[in-house]
Amino acid sequence: MDATIPTDAKVTQSLLYLNGVSVTFDGFRAINNLSLELAPGEMRAIIGPNGAGKTTMMDIITGKTKPDTGDVLFDRGAIDLTTKDESAIAQLGIGRKFQKPTVFENQTVEDNVLLALKDDRSVLANLMWSAGPSNEERIAKILGTIGLAAHRHRQAGSLSHGQKQWLEIGMLIAQDPKLLLVDEPVAGMTDAESMTTADLLREIAKDHSVVVVEHDMEFVRRLGVKVTVLHEGSVLAEGSIDEVSANERVVEVYLGR
DSSP states (O other): OOTTSOOOHHHHTOSEEEEEEEEEETTEEEEEEEEEEEOTTOEEEEEOOTTSSHHHHHHHHTTSSOOSEEEEEETTTTEEGGGSOHHHHHHHTEEEEOSSOOOOTTSBHHHHHHHHOOOOOSHHHHHHOOOOHHHHHHHHHHHHHTTOGGGTTSBGGGSOHHHHHHHHHHHHHHTOOSEEEEEOTTTTOOHHHHHHHHHHHHHHTTTSEEEEEOSOHHHHHHHTOEEEEEETTEEEEEEOHHHHHTOHHHIIIIITO
């Protein structure tokens, strides 16, 4: 292990460890001494007002943005993410879903998942590749998890907005990541779709660590997980949804608006 990486027990028990992270853009400090820990198998909700640093935080974790200072460690402290580019970080097992779904609209639902499956992507492997029984089982399981088994032969472009969101989540699962970063998954969804999405993420969290950034407080409540509130690039409060909702500063800077 690199001698510059902290090796205390707290770090080594964390799947994701951010400590003292700061980044400035043109004089504006978007992330300010941010510290955050995520345990293996944990799902965490991140909330906060616009400009709180939620997107920048995810950009730092995925390698899109490099911090000016601080530690960003993954896999119990074994990997310094600040030394990796976006492609390498994705291969390490960090998957990200953006707010707007990006699926292959001219392909079937089944083929979208097939294209996303984690597999050997070498030239030789691609030349020799065929969808064997194990891949068929994986696809069937994923489609069942995301509730699209009955739509496997439909073109993705014909799905509803909510169904496209679920399909993209399924495509992330197909890559078998250790950590999923999910940005505003219920934006534009109906209430029924939002409820289904919460159930879906709770199911996924049985086998993966998940970070969910969201504004919909009822959706966050349905997730039933620990909540981190960001404000001006720092952690303002952490706790259950009831605890952070009762926090006077959280009400002042976010919920009261």
